[in-house]
Amino acid sequence: MGETYRDFLLDAYYQNHPTSIPEFLKVVEDIMGKGSLLELHRFCCQKYGLPKIGTSRVTYLSKFVVFKVPVTLDGFRNNDWEASLCGIGEEGTDYHIPLARSRHLPHQDIPVVVMERITEASTSDILEKLGKIPNFVSAVDSAQVGFTRKGKLVAFDYADL
Ligand SMILES: Nc1ncnc2c1ncn2[C@@H]1O[C@H](COP(=O)(O)OP(=O)(O)OP(=O)(O)O)[C@@H](O)[C@H]1O
Ligand SMILES: [Mg+2]
Numbered sequence: 092m093g094e095t096y097r098d099f100l101l102d103a104y105y106q107n108h109p110t111s112i113p114e115f116l117k118v119v120e121d122i123m124g125k126g127s128l129l130e131l132h133r134f135c136c137q138k139y140g141l142p143k144i145g146t147s148r149v150t151y152l153s154k155f156v157v158f159k160v161p162v163t164l165d166g167f168r169n170n171d172w173e174a175s176l177c178g179i180g181e182e183g184t185d186y187h188i189p190l191a192r193s194r195h196l197p198h199q200d201i202p203v204v205v206m207e208r209i210t211e212a213s214t215s216d217i218l219e220k221l222g223k224i225p226n227f228v229s230a231v232d233s234a235q236v237g238f239t240r241k242g243k244l245v246a247f248d249y250a251d252l
Contacts, residue, residue, distance in 0.1 A: 095121035099162070103146040112136045119162055127199050131160060145248065152208060155240070158196070159204040169250035170195075170202040179252055188227045188252065189245045191237070209237035209247050217244060 099118055102109075109115035119132050135142070135151045135158060142149035147166035151158045161167045174195040180186030193206035214234070217224055225244060228234050235248035246252070 093121065096163075099144070100146050103144045106144070108143050109141050112141060115141060122162060128161070128201055131198055131201055131203075132162075135160060147250070148204075155208055157206050157208050159206065161201065167202055170204045173248075173250040174202070174204045176249060176252065179249070185226060188230055188249070189243060190249050191239065191245045191247045206247065207239060209239055209245060211235075211237040211247070212244065220244075 095118055099122060101107075109118070116129065116133055116136065120129050123129065132149075139151035139153055139158070142151045142160075144150075144162075145159075145166075147163045147169050148159045148161050151160065159166075159170060159173070161170055174193045176190060177192075178190060179188035191207050191209050193204050196203045196205045212220070214224060214228075216238075217228065217236070220238065220242070221244065227246075228236055228244075230252075231246040232248060232251040236244055236246050238244055
């Protein structure tokens with residue numbers, strides 16, 4: 092594993108988001124090389140500013156939606172999978188996991204996910220708003236959940252479900 096890639100994974104894990112566009116693009120280039128993916132990141136950085144990082148994808152924030160663009164090979168697979176899900180389990184049952192709405196927005200041969208923008212919520216945020224932690228939260232990898240604009244608690248990273 093390259094040093095840049097290892098550092099990137101650590102930063103994603105600790106949610107240390109990038110602080111400079113040239114530095115971020117250099118990391119993408121070190122991991123994935125030059126080509127259409129790097130150019131897509133350059134375009135997104137110019138349009139949306141620096142992204143939030145994850146271990147396989149980064150997320151560019153727009154007003155109502157976000158764009159998830161892969162930064163590793165896993166990111167390609169995660170994006171293909173995530174945007175193909177629209178709900179887990181039947182509503183009203185214990186198996187139901189509400190998901191932030193998403194769809195595929197392929198760019199050339201790159202799978203991009205466009206997803207409704209949510210406000211990330213910690214356990215205490217959820218307790219404060221809902222008075223309890225709904226059961227589904229523990230089923231979501233690292234409890235990556237947040238509130239939609241309408242105040243619904245949903246999973247926003249469900250590539251592992
Ligand atoms: N719908 C959303 N609305 C607002 N912010 C989001 C949304 N989806 C993702 N983010 C932000 O982008 C970051 C990276 O996205 P995401 O967690 O989906 O990537 P990942 O590569 O699957 O991450 P992981 O390291 O958890 O596997 C998140 O930690 C979060 O800060
Ligand atoms: Mg994540």
